[in-house]
Amino acid sequence: MRQSPLVVVANRLPIDDSVAPDGACEWRRSPGGLVSALHPLLRHTPATWVGWAGGTGPAPHLPDVDGVRMHTVPLSADDFRDHYEGFANATLWPLYHDAVEQPEYHRRWWDAYQRVNQRFAEAAAEVAEPDGLVWVQDYHLQLVPGLLRRLRPDLRIGFFLHVPFPPPELFMQLPRRAELLRGMLGADVIGFQRAQAAHNFAQLVAKVLELPATDRQVTVDDRVVRVGAFPVSIDAAEMAALAARPEVADRARRLRQDLGEPEKVILSVDRMDYTKGIEQRLKAYRELLASGDVKVRDTVLIQVAVPSRQRVAQYQILRDRVEHQVGRINGEFGRVGEPAIHYFTQPFDRAELTALYRVADVMAVTPLRDGMNLVAKEYVAARVDDAGALLLSEFAGAAAELEQAYLVNPHDLEGLKRELLAALRATPEDVTTRMRAMREQVRRHDIHAWARSYLTVLDTGGALRDRLVPA
Numbered sequence: 001m002r003q004s005p006l007v008v009v010a011n012r013l014p015i016d017d018s019v020a021p022d023g024a025c026e027w028r029r030s031p032g033g034l035v036s037a038l039h040p041l042l043r044h045t046p047a048t049w050v051g052w053a054g055g056t057g058p059a060p061h062l063p064d065v066d067g068v069r070m071h072t073v074p075l076s077a078d079d080f081r082d083h084y085e086g087f088a089n090a091t092l093w094p095l096y097h098d099a100v101e102q103p104e105y106h107r108r109w110w111d112a113y114q115r116v117n118q119r120f121a122e123a124a125a126e127v128a129e130p131d132g133l134v135w136v137q138d139y140h141l142q143l144v145p146g147l148l149r150r151l152r153p154d155l156r157i158g159f160f161l162h163v164p165f166p167p168p169e170l171f172m173q174l175p176r177r178a179e180l181l182r183g184m185l186g187a188d189v190i191g192f193q194r195a196q197a198a199h200n201f202a203q204l205v206a207k208v209l210e211l212p213a214t215d216r217q218v219t220v221d222d223r224v225v226r227v228g229a230f231p232v233s234i235d236a237a238e239m240a241a242l243a244a245r246p247e248v249a250d251r252a253r254r255l256r257q258d259l260g261e262p263e264k265v266i267l268s269v270d271r272m273d274y275t276k277g278i279e280q281r282l283k284a285y286r287e288l289l290a291s292g293d294v295k296v297r298d299t300v301l302i303q304v305a306v307p308s309r310q311r312v313a314q315y316q317i318l319r320d321r322v323e324h325q326v327g328r329i330n331g332e333f334g335r336v337g338e339p340a341i342h343y344f345t346q347p348f349d350r351a352e353l354t355a356l357y358r359v360a361d362v363m364a365v366t367p368l369r370d371g372m373n374l375v376a377k378e379y380v381a382a383r384v385d386d387a388g389a390l391l392l393s394e395f396a397g398a399a400a401e402l403e404q405a406y407l408v409n410p411h412d413l414e415g416l417k418r419e420l421l422a423a424l425r426a427t428p429e430d431v432t433t434r435m436r437a438m439r440e441q442v443r444r445h446d447i448h449a450w451a452r453s454y455l456t457v458l459d460t461g462g463a464l465r466d467r468l469v470p471a
């Protein structure tokens with residue numbers, strides 16, 4: 001087995017086994033923010049990515065992706081149901097997102113979580129070079145740092161949580177809370193999106209494990225574990241370059257024509273997830289149409305919502321409700337050739353998505369809770385023309401950085417309507433001033449700056465850091 005100096009361990013590989021319309025297997029970029037963040041970062045580095053390729057059954061052998069070695073971890077049908085859909089996405093995901101849906105606790109799911117974490121730890125142990133660096137990602141794999149340390153004490157181990165880390169009142173619900181905290185503490189560095197999450201973690205470690213803990217470090221078994229906030233980001237330069245390509249600008253112009261040259265285009269791009277606030281947003285939009293503050297002829301809403309975790313009941317219910325709502329709003333307010341909402345459930349390629357960003361006068365990103373939300377940052381980076389207003393939930397991690405957005409509490413329907421109207425009616429000067437400041441923020445705090453700040457703490461020698469993200 002060939003070994004690498006840097007190993008990334010994430011539930012998903014950057015490519016996903018999807019089925020093409022003709023039934024053939026097709027490899028596509030995986031959904032979600034984790035892959036969007038890490039994929040551009042690792043390109044052309046001597047790294048191995050340990051992860052699951054989608055689907056169940058034996059692990060397929062995958063070629064390198066942009067020079068990064070793929071090491072596939074298989075999931076059986078039981079693992080998929082009990083680890084991925086169960087403990088990861090029906091226990092931890094809702095609990096970590098303010099319990100906006102009820103988390104479920106089942107002992108069988110916990111057994112599967114342990115089993116799958118063990119498998120990922122063994123795979124990482126196999127492919128990491130002596131004294132190498134292993135960077136474990138996200139809530140599916142919180143036990144991996146502890147398990148891996150037992151297998152390979154020579155390694156430097158990092159853990160990064162892409163989603164929020166909840167306050168003690170919520171986390172304390174977890175029947176196996178002590179094991180989860182101990183698993184994370186196997187790492188040398190534990191990174192969160194926001195300082196509040198690091199604070200929640202320190203409080204829990206002190207309370208549940210009775211260890212000395214501050215928001216910056218925890219001492220466990222004579223080891224010091226560093227804790228901190230490292231807000232994740234995007235490859236802003238790459239997004240700006242794509243947005244500036246003439247064919248993308250042309251495509252944006254054609255999209256506007258195809259939409260009937262409306263005065264204003266509002267865009268939302270989400271995974272179909274109950275944390276994203278899609279229903280609240282559509283409700284606000286419906287009320288604005290009903291009151292006449294927004295008119296179908298002048299304003300167009302494009303809602304992109306790619307189905308996600310489709311066998312989990314709460315996701316099925318959400319999709320049905322959203323589609324019912326879209327149908328109802330179009331039925332009530334649409335006109336021939338002029339729907340009130342243009343609704344898509346398809347994945348788009350990067351150029352098409354970027355053209356959509358360029359055509360949107362208002363980007364509405366209003367999750368009920370979100371670790372970061374990279375769509376907000378992608379929109380900002382794509383506005384090389386310094387135009388476009390961002391309507392952003394104060395419960396998205398991105399709100400801490402994008403202060404010039406129109407910030408909203410998505411639970412407050414009146415506030416949501418008011419800020420959406422403010423964004424639609426803003427003067428071009430105001431829009432430009434805000435966008436310029438946000439673009440500068442995303443440009444300076446891009447994915448390379450994120451990796452550099454994390455690896456400065458994790459890779460104490462700095463050799464790998466300098467190779468991965470030159471200063």
Ligand code: ADP
Nearest residue numbers: 032033034036270271306346347348373374375
């Ligand atoms: P999450 O990680 O919860 O899905 P983020 O906003 O952080 O939310 O990341 C979503 C990522 O998925 C972004 O990089 C976005 O561009 C991408 N994405 C979302 N919808 C689509 C789509 N329809 N087609 C292609 N990419 C999409």
Ligand code: G6P
Nearest residue numbers: 012031032033034138162163309
């Ligand atoms: C979020 C999570 C990622 C996950 C992604 C897509 O971004 O933080 O870990 O990969 O959603 O979800 P999925 O269940 O399709 O992997």
